[in-house]
Amino acid sequence: MPHVAQIKVPATYVRGGTSKGVFFCLQELPPSAQVAGAARDALLMRVIGSPDPYGKQIDGMGGATSSTSKTVIISKSSQPDHDIDYLFGQVSIDKAFVDWSGNCGNLSAAVGPIAISKGLVDASRIPQNGILTLRIWQANIGKSIITHVPITNGEVQETGDFELDGVTFPAAEVKLEFIDPAADEDDGAGSSMFPTGNLVDDLEVPGIGTLKATMINAGIPTIFVNAEAIGYTGTELQEAINSDPKALAMFESIRAHGALRMGLISHIDEAAKRQHTPKVAFVAPPAAYTTSSGKLLNAGDCELLVRAMSMGKLHHAMMGTAAVAIGTAAAIPGTLVNTAAGAKARNEVRFGHPSGTLCVGAEATQENGEWKVTKAIMSRSARVLMEGWVRVPGDSF
Template sequence: MSHLPQLRIPATYMRGGTSKGVFFRLQDLPEFAQQPGRARDALLVRVIGSPDPYGKHTDGMGGATSSTSKVVIIAKSSVPEHDVDYLYGQVPIDGDFIDWSGNCGNLSSAVGPFAIANGFIDPARVPRDGSCTVRIWQANIGKTIVAHVPMSNGEVQETGDFELDGVTFPAAEIALEFLDPADEGEDGGAMFPTGNLIDELEVPGIGTFKATLINAGVPTIFVEAAALGYDGTELQPAINEDKAALAKLEAIRAAGAVRMGLVDDASKAAARPLTPKVAFVAPAKDYVASSGKHVAGNDIDLLARAISMGKLHHAMMGTASVAIASAAAVPGTLVNAAAGGGTRDVVRFGHPSGTLRVGAEVKQADGQWVATKAVMSRSARVLMEGAVRVPQEQIASG
């Protein structure tokens, strides 16, 4: 029996923020995978090593967590006044599909460095030293991200002293601006899709919860930690080892997806596990982060925990950070209340790995709240570059 050789595809494995993913240039993908569709998804799912019933991604590039099972496709931008199109795919560990419904805020920090290193930016615009501005079109949701990438001796600076809780080693700081982050792309809708700052969210078989439903960075359902029996200081084991808790949180996510107009039936939420997110918030208090670091309640404005792909995230998704900051800036939301009320354009919240500071600008227009910009800092680094190998027969049978 003859066997086809593996496909060899140029790729870069990168860390961006607290996530990792496999980055591709669109033109480097096989011709059959340069267009959206099942063939492209089958290829990229196999790159990651899903579906894996063992939950380890042993035979692929994935890391068997929601933070490390990601793919990115970068192309010359099709949108005027932008440098690159950035398309992000979340690969479920146990699924044979890719969820293209949202963005990854963490990996957004790696797009600028990748674009510069791979020749997408006019060399005349790239300083030898200083900062290079890269305008990114986030193709999943149709939004603009501006990355300010540090340069040193004509190359992207990757090392530095910027520390990011959730990442072990320091690196160079990359500032990101998420412009007009309210998600009006795939699903449309306002920043608060129900028109309310707080809704009564009925979850069949579970109960009714006060919830703030927001489209900013990523569609997110915020509930109070106390309503779930938590105090907001929980770390991963407390949630991820409790199957009943995960089922309750997924039911809340599904009910919120219907209320936000993202699906027309709760049963359809499982087909888009990336969005919406569900998160719970609480007033600030002292706690010990997963690293053993002591976080003082006086150093943060509130506590926040978010679920990603069915599990408590080890830190905080970048897109959910935008949602937290945007909601915190609007008086009357559950997030704003947890932060102590009032008005604010910067929030520092505590997450399982430590703390994060995010800025958000909001305004009212025609009686509706609008988020105009969110700002945060991340770091990024190339971990490996070269080519991935993919078994052709297993793509065909996938």
């Protein structure tokens, strides 16, 4: 019986922030995968090892978590005044689909460095030593990201002393600016940062009750609820929630009903095929807790606590896009996030997550009764783990 040979596809395996993903250059993909559609999705799923009913992604590059089941496609930008086009695909672990509905803020840190190393940036622009600033077009959500990439001896600097909670080893700092990160008309929830028109809503969730919720489009659509209202303290680590099927079902119900209220879906059943967005997070005032690495954090080490769900599980640290939502909401008086952080006017906030703390800034203003955010700012790091080719069976896409 004849067997189909494997093919090789050029790829780079990268850590960006607290995530890992497989990066591709658009023009290096097989022709059928260079355009959006079933062939591209099938290729990326086979690369990552999905769908996997065992939930392990053993036969692929994925790491069986939402943070490690990710793909990125980059190319020279087709947009005016931009350098790189960046498309992010969140691959479902146990189901056969790729979610293209949002960005990955963590992997955003790796886009500039990989684009430089792959020759997508004119060599004449790269300094011998210093910082190279690039403008990235985030194609999933139609937004701009400005990245500041450190350069040493004419090459991307990856090592350094910048420490990021949730990442074991230090690396070089990559500063990111998410420009005008609130929703556009194409995002499915209108142009308002608060799609319901309210800073806080009463969100009715059958079987759970009515919860106070801040539903915001900034960075990524996010639903914030108070930890206390759902029986938590905000100091929880992954095992406290991910090992509890009832808790996971509760969060998915909150997510689905919030998505409907935000206008992201038109029927509650559609939430199952939109796993990447919106996110659900719960907030609480500062308190002492021990992180997942065993480090003791005191209440004074942060200004609020946040725990966030990603692809149906509690995230081990914090998604970069959700951090943008946190920073934005913290800057706006009256939101649940701002209230948990002490109800103060602020343009940056340090919050505690399961792996430690993170500081994110946001510039928010109110115009004609509408809140606007011009940009959100944070630092991440990125490092190439492996480069070469990934192999997939030739008939898998």
